[in-house]
Amino acid sequence: MEKFLSFDDIKKSLENRETDCKAIVNYYLNNIKTKAHLNAFVEVYEESALQQAAQVDSKIASGKAGKLAGMVIGIKDVLVYRDHEVNASSKILDGFVSQFTATAIQRLIEEDAIIIGRLNCDEFGMGSSNENSVHGKVLNAADENRVPGGSSGGSAVAVQANLCTVSLGTDTGGSVRQPAAFTGLIGIKPTYSRVSRWGLIAYASSFDTIGVFSRNVKDNALVMEIMAGPDNFDSTASKKPVPHYSELLHFDKRAKIAYLKETLESPALQQEIKANTLAVLEKLKQEGHEVEEVQFPLLKYVLPTYYILTTAEASSNLSRFDGVKYGYRSPNVHNLESMYKKTRSEGFGEEVKRRIMLGTFVLSASYYDAYFTKAQKVRRLIKEYTENLLSKYDYIVLPTTPSTAFKFGEHSNDPVAMYLEDLFTVQASVSGVPSLSLPNGTDSKGLPIGIQIMANSFKEAELYAFGNYLMDLNSN
Amino acid sequence: MLSAEIKDKYELVVGLEVHAQLLTQSKMYTSDSTEYGNLPNTHISVITLGHPGTLPKVNRKAVEFAIKMGIACNSTITRNNIFARKNYFYPDLPKGYQITQDKDPICVGGEVPVTLPDGSKKSIALTRIHMEEDAGKSMHLAGEVDTLVDFNRAGVPLIEIVSEPDIRSSEEAYAYLVEIKKLVRYLDICDGNMEEGSLRCDANISVRLHGAPEYGKKVEVKNMNSFRNVARAIEHEFERQIALVEQGIEIISETRTFDATTGSTSGMRTKEDLNDYRYFPEPDLSPVIVSEEWLESVRAAMPSLPRELHHKFVHEFGLPEYDAGVLTDSKEIALYFETLCGLTSNYKAASNWMMGPVKSYLNELTLHISDFPISATALASLIALIDDGKVNFSVASQKIYPVMLENPDKSPLQIAQELNLIQESDEGSIKPLVESVLADNPAKVAEYKSGKKGLMGMFMGQVMKKSQGKADPKVATKLLTELLEN
Numbered sequence: 001m002e003k004f005l006s007f008d009d010i011k012k013s014l015e016n017r018e019t020d021c022k023a024i025v026n027y028y029l030n031n032i033k034t035k036a037h038l039n040a041f042v043e044v045y046e047e048s049a050l051q052q053a054a055q056v057d058s059k060i061a062s063g064k065a066g067k068l069a070g071m072v073i074g075i076k077d078v079l080v081y082r083d084h085e086v087n088a089s090s091k092i093l094d095g096f097v098s099q100f101t102a103t104a105i106q107r108l109i110e111e112d113a114i115i116i117g118r119l120n121c122d123e124f125g126m127g128s129s130n131e132n133s134v135h136g137k138v139l140n141a142a143d144e145n146r147v148p149g150g151s152s153g154g155s156a157v158a159v160q161a162n163l164c165t166v167s168l169g170t171d172t173g174g175s176v177r178q179p180a181a182f183t184g185l186i187g188i189k190p191t192y193s194r195v196s197r198w199g200l201i202a203y204a205s206s207f208d209t210i211g212v213f214s215r216n217v218k219d220n221a222l223v224m225e226i227m228a229g230p231d232n233f234d235s236t237a238s239k240k241p242v243p244h245y246s247e248l249l250h251f252d253k254r255a256k257i258a259y260l261k262e263t264l265e266s267p268a269l270q271q272e273i274k275a276n277t278l279a280v281l282e283k284l285k286q287e288g289h290e291v292e293e294v295q296f297p298l299l300k301y302v303l304p305t306y307y308i309l310t311t312a313e314a315s316s317n318l319s320r321f322d323g324v325k326y327g328y329r330s331p332n333v334h335n336l337e338s339m340y341k342k343t344r345s346e347g348f349g350e351e352v353k354r355r356i357m358l359g360t361f362v363l364s365a366s367y368y369d370a371y372f373t374k375a376q377k378v379r380r381l382i383k384e385y386t387e388n389l390l391s392k393y394d395y396i397v398l399p400t401t402p403s404t405a406f407k408f409g410e411h412s413n414d415p416v417a418m419y420l421e422d423l424f425t426v427q428a429s430v431s432g433v434p435s436l437s438l439p440n441g442t443d444s445k446g447l448p449i450g451i452q453i454m455a456n457s458f459k460e461a462e463l464y465a466f467g468n469y470l471m472d473l474n475s476n
Numbered sequence: 477m478l479s480a481e482i483k484d485k486y487e488l489v490v491g492l493e494v495h496a497q498l499l500t501q502s503k504m505y506t507s508d509s510t511e512y513g514n515l516p517n518t519h520i521s522v523i524t525l526g527h528p529g530t531l532p533k534v535n536r537k538a539v540e541f542a543i544k545m546g547i548a549c550n551s552t553i554t555r556n557n558i559f560a561r562k563n564y565f566y567p568d569l570p571k572g573y574q575i576t577q578d579k580d581p582i583c584v585g586g587e588v589p590v591t592l593p594d595g596s597k598k599s600i601a602l603t604r605i606h607m608e609e610d611a612g613k614s615m616h617l618a619g620e621v622d623t624l625v626d627f628n629r630a631g632v633p634l635i636e637i638v639s640e641p642d643i644r645s646s647e648e649a650y651a652y653l654v655e656i657k658k659l660v661r662y663l664d665i666c667d668g669n670m671e672e673g674s675l676r677c678d679a680n681i682s683v684r685l686h687g688a689p690e691y692g693k694k695v696e697v698k699n700m701n702s703f704r705n706v707a708r709a710i711e712h713e714f715e716r717q718i719a720l721v722e723q724g725i726e727i728i729s730e731t732r733t734f735d736a737t738t739g740s741t742s743g744m745r746t747k748e749d750l751n752d753y754r755y756f757p758e759p760d761l762s763p764v765i766v767s768e769e770w771l772e773s774v775r776a777a778m779p780s781l782p783r784e785l786h787h788k789f790v791h792e793f794g795l796p797e798y799d800a801g802v803l804t805d806s807k808e809i810a811l812y813f814e815t816l817c818g819l820t821s822n823y824k825a826a827s828n829w830m831m832g833p834v835k836s837y838l839n840e841l842t843l844h845i846s847d848f849p850i851s852a853t854a855l856a857s858l859i860a861l862i863d864d865g866k867v868n869f870s871v872a873s874q875k876i877y878p879v880m881l882e883n884p885d886k887s888p889l890q891i892a893q894e895l896n897l898i899q900e901s902d903e904g905s906i907k908p909l910v911e912s913v914l915a916d917n918p919a920k921v922a923e924y925k926s927g928k929k930g931l932m933g934m935f936m937g938q939v940m941k942k943s944q945g946k947a948d949p950k951v952a953t954k955l956l957t958e959l960l961e962n
Contacts, residue, residue, distance in 0.1 A: 080529040088528065099522050102529060197760075201528040205759035234531050236762045313759055316563050319572020320526040324625070336623075340565055363563070363754035372756060 002162055003027060007219045010070040010165065014060065021053035021060070021070055021114065028072050028116055032163045038139045040157040042077050043085060044117040052114045059112060066112035067226065071219075073108060074158040074167040077118045077135070078125055078201040079210070081105055088201045089123045089133035092321045092347030094328045102199020103234065104168065104210045104227040111226050116164050120154030123349045124318065125172055125203040127151045128421035129411065130179070132351045137408060140182060142447055146405040149179030149421075152213070156183040159213045166214040166223055172203050173306050174400075174425025176211035177437035181400035181450020184439040185213050186220050186467070189425075191457045192432035193238040195224075196231030202317040204310035205236075207429050217438075217468040221245035224460060240458055248461045251469035255289045257281070258393040260296040268402040268420055272443040277399050280440060280451055283473055284397075294389060294396075298382050299427070303419060305382060306426040308362050308375035314352075315359025321347065354415065379430050386431040390456035395466055398424050400437040400450030428454050436467045440474065478715055482722060488714045489682045489691055490643035491603075492706075494656055495634050496666040497610065497674040498541045503631035504609040505532030505575060505761075510633070512672070516615075516626035524631045526570035531760050534559075538633035539764055541665040542582045542607050543774045545635055548659050548781055549602055551586030555766045557607075559758035564751045567625050568612035576608035576636075578755040582766075588639070588659070589783060590651040591801070600652050601640040608634050635665075641680065641691060646707035646714075653677060653703045658782050662807045670702055677706050681713040683721065692717070693727040697741050700734045709734040712741055785810045793823035802831055808845040809835075812852060819856035822863055829855060833873050837881065849884040858888040865901050865948050867892055901948035903955060906939070909947065910955045913938040924960055932956065 004010050004024060013019040032044055049072070059065040075081065078088045080098035087093040105115065122132040130138040130153025138153040140146045141161045148157045152169025156179035159167050169176040171189035180187025188211045195210045202208060210227065214220040225246055230239040259281055264274055285291045323329035323343030330342035348356070362371035389396060402423055411418040428435035433454050440451035453470070455463040503510055506523035523530045539557070546553050560578035583605035591597050612630035614623050637656060643649050657675060660666035668675050677700060682692035697713060700706045712734075717727055732741040780788075782804045789800035804810045809830065816826045834855075838848060858876060861867050866889070867876065879891045892898050900906055913935055914921055924931045932953075939952045 086528070093528065096528070098529065099527065100529070198531055199529040202760075233533070235533050236531075236760065312756060316561050316573050316754070316756070319563060319565065320528070320570065322565060322567075322572060324567045325525055325570060326527070336567065360754065363756055365752045365754075368754075368756075 004072075004165060005162065006216050007068075007071050007165055007222065014070050021056045022050060024070060024072060025049050025053040025114060025116065028162075028164055031161065032117070035141070035161045035163060038141060038144075038157050038161055039136055040119055040138055040154040040161065040163060041074065041117045042087070042089070042120050042135045042154065045084065045115060048084075049114050049116045052109075056112045056114065066110065067222070068108060068111040068113035071113045071166065071223075072116050072164045073113050073223075074117055074119045074155060074164040075105060075115060076121050076152050076155045076167070076169050078121060078170055078203075079105055079118075079168060080199045080201065081115060081118070084118070086118065086201070087134065088125070089121050089135055090321075090348065090352065091134045092328045092344070093326075094347075096327045098199075100199065102210075103196035103231045105199065107226050108223065113223075119152070119158050119167060119169075121169075122151035122153070122175075123352050124201065124314070125151040125170055125175055125208075126314070126351050126355055128174070128178055128418050129406070129408075130154065131408065131412065132349050134349065140405050142183060143405065143445070146407055146447070147182070149182035149401075149405065151175040151179075152211075153179050155213050156180055156185060156187070159183075159185055159215060166212055166219050168223075169211050169213055170200055170203075171209050171211045171425075171429070172207045172310060173429045174422045176213065177400050177425050177435060177450065177452060178421060180213055180437045181439075181452075182405040182448060184442075184448030185215060186217055186439070186471075187211060187213050187437045188220055188224060188460075188463075189428060189435045190224060190228065190460055191238070191434045192429075193236055194228045194242075194434070194458065194460065196229075196234040196237045198231055198233035198237075202313075204313040205317060206313060207306075207310055217464055217471060218246055218249060221249065221460075221464040224464075228460075238458070243461045245461050245464045249465050249468045251465040255284075255394045255466065256392070257284055257289055257291045257395050257397055258294040258389055259291070259397050260299070261293050262296050262299040263398045263424055266299075266402060266423065268423060269399060270403045270443065273399045273402070273404070273449050276441045276449050277397070277451055280470070280474070281397060287473065292393070294393070296385070296389075296427075298378075298385055299423075301378050302382060302426050302430055303423060305375045305378045306422070306430055307358070307419060308371050309379060309430075311355040311359030312363050312372055313359065315356045315363065318348070318352070318356055323347070351415070382427065383431040386427060386433060386454070387456060390433060390454065390459075394455065394462065396454040398452050398454075400424060400452040404443050404445070404447035404449055424452060428452075433457050434460050434463055436463050438467055438470060438474075478718055478722075483715070483718060485685055486683045486714075486718050486721075487686050487688075488644055488646075488710070489641045489684060489694075490649055490710055491641040491680040491694075492639045492643065492649060492652060493678045493680070494637040494639075494653070495676040496545075496637065496656075496660050496668070498538050498633040498635060498665055499667060500535055500537045500541065500633055502535055502537075504535050504538050504607065504633035506631055508631065514628055516624070516628060519628045520630070524570065524627055526572070532575055532758075534761060534764050535633060536764075538607060539582065539766070540774050541633070541663070542605060542635045543766065543771065544663045544665055544778060545637070545660065546583030546586065546605055547775055547778060548663055549583070549586035549588055549605070549637075551583035551602060551605060553766055553771060554580050554582050554584060556580065557582055557764040557766065559607075559761045559764075560755045561758050563754045566611065566614075567623065568614050568627070568630065570612065570627060570630055574609060574611065575758055575761070577606035578757075581606035588652060588655050590648065590655045592647055592651055595797075598648065600642045600648070603638040603640050605635050605637045608636060610634050641682075641694075646710040649679065649710055650703050650707045653706060655782075657703075658805070658807075662779060662782055664779065673701070679706060679710060679713075681710055681717070682727070683714060683717040692721075693729050695727065695729065695741075696731045697734055698731060698744070701736070705734060705736050708736075708739050709741060712739055716741070779807075780811075780814075782807070782810070785814065789813075789827075793817055793827075795823060795827050799827045799831065803827065806845070812845050812848070815852040816856055819852055820859045822859055825859050825862070826856075829859065833877055850880050851884070854880060854884065854888060861888050861892060865950065866898050868899060868945075868949055871897050871899075871945055897946065899948045900943055900946045901951050903951055906943070906947050906951050907955055909939055909942045910935075910952065910959060913942065914956075914959055921960065932960075935960075
């Protein structure tokens with residue numbers, strides 16, 4: 001029988017002395033073993049998780065437990081955890097052990113969360129299907145012939161299959177929201193700079209965020225409010241105070257809601273997803289909210305802008321993996337140049353190499369202005385347009401993905417078709433605004449459909465409250 | 477060698493890029509120590525090593541140091557400082573890029589006034605000063621097949637001071653570097669040691685016919701580890717480039733390295749082969765905003781600059797340009813002198829003491845002014861002792877000063893009294909000595925009276941001898957004149 005499906009369940013069981021943290025960890029460890037074929041976990045921290053469980057149990061006994069006592073969390077293989085290996089699903093980081101812990105994880109541990117293991121993902125967060133991983137593909141528990149989405153595919157499946165209470169992913173262009181949609185979960189990409197990036201292995205620094213997968217809004221909000229906030233190790237982290245999102249979930253206002261004409265008219269959009277999205281909008285109207293169609297003529301520029309800027313940053317961020325200091329070094333080298341070339345050719349996967357080359361190209365002197373500078377300008381336009389819409393409307397509602405989970409190999413030979421998976425998620429990433437993906441029914445194959453809500457920067461509290469309301473509305 | 481006639485047809489055009497290692501305690505983007513000379517790889521954190529997941533953080537002290545240099549050079553200080561990445565692969569560059577500044581350097585424009593050996597003055601315009609981080613050091617040890625890398629230096633803060641192509645001779649280049657070194661040392665932001673690499677200089681050199689509207693193609697010369705070698709490299713390049721132009725050979729834009737043993741340069745690589753550094757804004761650092769308050773607090777804490785002290789010494793203290801130049805060469809000497817001048821009003825005497833006995837003592841023992849045993853207060857009372865007529869300069873410098881050096885706690889007056897050196901200025905007691913000298917030399921007195929006034933010195937010498945050097949020369953002269961003119 002499935003247990004511990006929400007943190008409230010766990011807390012109740014702990015309060016009633018029906019269980020302890022050790023038993024909770026063992027329950028998940030057992031699930032992980034049973035579902036090992038899903039390949040969600042890259043490494044299970046059985047020993048350190050049980051140690052943590054014992055510590056938290058004694059804290060509970062002495063009444064000194066933190067807010068997350070009893071919560072068991074899996075972390076994406078791009079978040080560093082002191083004395084634990086981390087690979088970013090890449091051969092190039094083979095055997096690399098981090099000497100420090102990401103701020104986000106450190107804050108969760110300080111509130112007594114238990115870290116149970118690291119989760120499979122696309123290499124360096126680059127991908128939309130979790131097929132680009134040195135650790136192999138992850139299976140979607142809803143249909144094991146299909147991808148879980150990416151890049152945080154392992155993080156999604158870990159919660160989907162109840163292998164941990166919640167999980168951390170990272171979202172640069174949709175890497176939390178898209179897999180959340182494919183697996184029927186709640187996934188958030190917070191405002192850029194809301195959560196410190198210290199300890200997040202960079203893909204594209206000005207887009208990268210740490211997000212959360214959960215089965216319910218409250219757990220998601222609780223984890224986010226603990227991770228978020230200023231950090232001395234990240235000068236780009238916002239210094240704005242963090243509201244207690246999990247205590248602000250009550251929603252009783254009449255909201256102004258916009259939906260984007262171009263997204264619903266997109267030829268790439270699966271009909272059932274369109275129908276479910278329209279149904280939600282209709283329900284909201286019936287509930288008395290103001291729902292309006294607005295235009296977003298910049299939609300067609302969003303993906304090119306995103307790919308130019310993220311690959312540019314990635315080409316530089318990934319330069320440090322050169323075989324000199326740590327990680328993989330090709331054994332067949334005879335001089336410095338061959339060490340660089342062979343190490344990087346053998347250490348990086350195809351998609352990562354494609355993006356490094358694309359990024360190097362758009363930053364090169366002869367093309368810089370035509371691509372990078374122009375993309376920066378377009379980014380500003382998209383951001384201004386989006387923020388302007390979000391100053392007139394409380395929320396923008398749109399599908400999370402154009403389609404439901406696709407089959408393995410379906411887009412493997414067509415990178416552009418794969419990039420189209422991000423069509424609806426990159427707007428929030430390019431603009432920096434927060435965005436929440438919620439389950440919104442299933443298609444005729446029984447595959448989960450996601451619906452996405454965007455709010456203005458630092459409006460996570462409003463986003464969670466509305467998300468919670470929408471979940472209730474959908475279940476009625 | 478080129479004939480002077482050919483050389484005179486051409487104009488030398490030089491711009492210098494000077495890297496100054498900043499004297500901050502910690503590195504540009506981490507708190508690792510910047511201490512020099514430690515065991516390899518002992519000042520390295522995960523940030524210095526560019527471990528995955530790390531982020532840089534700007535050292536505000538380094539920003540302040542850069543602002544100080546900008547204020548000293550009259551540059552415009554940039555308020556919104558954006559950092560940039562310069563991408564290239566090298567084993568001593570842990571992240572695969574250097575965090576520097578590209579389009580928005582902390583200091584824009586400005587100038588460095590220099591004085592040339594012939595006393596003429598010129599101002600060298602600056603293009604910019606920007607902040608960046610140093611790289612580590614690759615080491616090739618004897619017997620080792622592999623190259624080893626020491627990352628202690630990686631991330632040490634640097635400022636790069638870029639001049640306009642305003643320099644027209646090797647003397648100007650030398651004078652400019654002397655001035656830059658003087659400035660960074662006065663500001664206490666860099667120790668200015670070119671031999672140890674805390675000050676490094678690359679030169680962009682070109683030649684053109686006098687009056688030509690365009691600059692010639694420039695050659696960048698590296699690896700000059702002293703000011704003299706910069707001057708030598710410039711001289712060499714000037715001749716080499718003229719010779720090529722004269723032969724009708726086109727100069728190629730390239731990087732050349734200077735060889736100190738031969739005094740010549742040789743090509744390293746052509747600019748065309750160079751990396752495309754793919755500069756772009758550093759997304760891991762939020763812009764550093766220099767607020768009005770911050771700028772004002774840095775301005776308020778600025779020490780005196782050499783040109784300010786020079787001006788003060790000439791215009792307030794009435795010293796010759798030469799004295800002011802010598803005294804402001806080193807910050808510590810200048811500050812000692814300034815203190816001294818707060819304690820005496822005989823500025824010229826103070827200057828003479830500094831440039832004479834004080835400097836020769838320091839030079840003899842190769843000491844620094846901070847090791848000089850005599851306090852400014854004691855030196856001022858020695859000057860006062862002379863001014864009050866208690867001792868004369870030769871007694872002070874030859875008898876009292878050496879004792880003061882050995883016994884810095886004793887006052888000059890105390891020493892003079894102990895050694896019985898206080899000058900006799902009482903006419904009553906000097907007069908018998910004068911009379912006895914004149915009585916002993918009747919022939920000389922007659923010669924004097926017949927017009928041989930030069931004998932006065934001889935009489936004075938005799939009086940001083942009889943008084944064992946203690947007679948006040950002014951009183952003695954007065955008495956001698958009175959008695960001889962009667």
